Amino acid sequence: MQSYEERLTAPRSWWVIAALVGVACALMLLPVGTLPMLGGLIGGTALSAVAVSAYGSARIRVVGGALIAGDARIPASALGEARALDAEEALAWRTHKADARAFMLLRSYVPTAVRVEITDPDDPTPYAYLSTRRPESLVAALTAVRA
Structure with missing residues (x-):
């Protein structure tokens, strides 16, 4: 893993x-x-x-079968597809495409992000938007933890 x-x-x-x-x-x-x-x-x-x-102390971690982003801890069983967003897509998802129910760990000085679907039927959160400087690495880690 x-x-x-x-x-x-x-x-x-x-x-x-x-x-x-x-x-x-x-x-x-x-x-x-x-x-x-x-x-x-x-x-x-x-x-x-x-x-x-x-x-600047916000952290994103994939460890122990869970995604930990800021104060949120999301188990791997509740994670859906993870998608890396380039600067243009990230801007769209934090502005006009954003859902008010989404969990967003935003940092304005980080242009790229990852969007992770939340598949838990008991959780109204549709997705997690995470600002990250290494979106491809985060997607790979999330894909590995879900497998």
Whole structure:
């Protein structure tokens, strides 16, 4: 059985923005004094870095006969066909083709995705849309776990 693991980390530019938020906080507190300015720099940078890190901590795993995507755990018995989506198809499935009942693990900075049918009759979720940088590898792992 093939396993798969991916962390949807935030791009480097987001970390630069986090540092700039700290600089902006420091500049806002500059008129108050040097220590508040340093506190603003450290605090603003730390808070924005925590936010970027938390958003980029989403993981997709295929392990132990299940798909684990973010907080969702879907057993292999409930998985249907998995399809890799290129950037254009992924955009369509997260906009005008999207179903409000679908489970979506979206990351705007990841252009490709995988769409996995959910076949459990007791689950109203029609499919799972998963942003991934390696759609073919994820599809191969899902196909292997279903077999």
